[in-house]
Amino acid sequence: MRKIGVLTGGGDAPGLNAVIRAVTKTAINVYGCEVIGVRDGYDGFITPGGIVPLGLSDVRGILPRGGTILGTANRGNPFARKVIRDGKEVIEDVSDEIVAAIQDQELDALIVIGGDGTLHIADELFDKGVPAIGVPKTIDNDIGGTEITFGFDTALMIATEALDRLHTTAESHHRVMVLELMGRDAGFIALHSGVAGGADVILIPEIPFKYEAVASKIRQRVERGTYFSIVCVSEGAKPQGGQPVFSRKGDAVYVPRLGGIGQVVGEYIERQGFETRVTVLGHVQRGGTPTAFDRWLATRYGAAAVRLAAEGGFGRMVSLQNAQVVDVSMREALAVPKRVDVNGDAVLTARGLGISFGDETLTPIPSPAGRKAQG
Ligand code: F6P
DSSP states (O other): OOOEEEEEESSTTTTHHHOOOOOOOOHHHHHHHEEEEEGGGGGGTTTTTTTEEGGGGGGGTOOOOOSSSTTTOOOOOTTSSEEEETTTEEEEOOOOHHHHHHHTTOSSSEEEEOOOHHHHHHHHHHHHTTEEOOOOOOOOOOOSSOOOOOHHHHHHHHHHHHHHHHHHHHHHOOOOOEEEETTTTTHHHHHHHHTTTTSSEEEEESSSSOOHHHHHHHHHHHHTTTEEEEEEEETOOBBBOOOOOOEEEOOOOSEEEOOOHHHHHHHHHHHTOOOOEEOOOOGGGGGGGHHHHHHHHHHHHHHHHHHHTTTOOTTTEEEEEETHHHHHHHHHHHHHHHOOOSSSHHHHHHHTTTTOOSSSOOOOOHHHHHHHTTT
């Protein structure tokens, strides 16, 4: 192995720099290999100044840093790229241009750090002869073939801290606090942080909810003498028979942008007579320093990806299974996106704790006075 490339694509996630560092250090220290970084996802291959050499000094000090030193893009799909032709904006497949640029670089491997979109592209480029290797990244934790993606743990910590902070102000003001969290079509961030942060209601895409059921949980708490509630809503949550809420439509370049369900749920709760405030945590979940776990996982993924490259394991992705870093076929891993198991132990645990998923309307429990009156 003489030369490898590394790029980061899609939305950023805490831990990207830890992977870049591990790739660079392992490639140089163990294989004496040249490393190049590709800026802004696949775009770097076809934009001036898009390729940068990576040496040991370039990755010094980046382990705790959020974001990615290489930059990223979530509109950089070479199979559908916005380009200007004859003064007009058109969508074109520029994948052959990218493949040619990769060949010009004479790379023995291209390590692609990305979520499902970026890794799907890596897999398609692999079909066109690119020696691609995947590293699964996303705060959403929604990639198949791996138990966990790096970035998720940090997002979880941030979301849980937000819930802790909302708790104290909710309790002081006897209010309902709604927190909208990221996750796209997977409810892992809302479910895990909701349990860790003691939410009373958790709404996730995998369990469509009923508005009345959400209100009944809050009412039940009030009837029991607790005048505040915490409602944790995943951005992809939807009511039974309804659709998710989008803040922006999709097009040939951008996927539709989820957002707004927290406000809709909050307004409904307020109409039921409970004073409510809504917080949208947004990109705070993706920024800043990675947790120790994410640094540890990202470093192991980066080092394993280089070892996989040396073995010629192209078209494969590193993954965590039974606490071991292994590798799996990228195509098989991406075939089935990971979702919350609605019958799994996490959901059962939450239900056992009395957390509502908004799918069961609770009958009010009579207050002690009411029970006396009933005899
Ligand atoms: O996939 C990561 C993620 O943060 C999702 O949770 C969220 O829906 C999306 O990216 C937001 O994307 P953008 O950065 O384009 O707003």
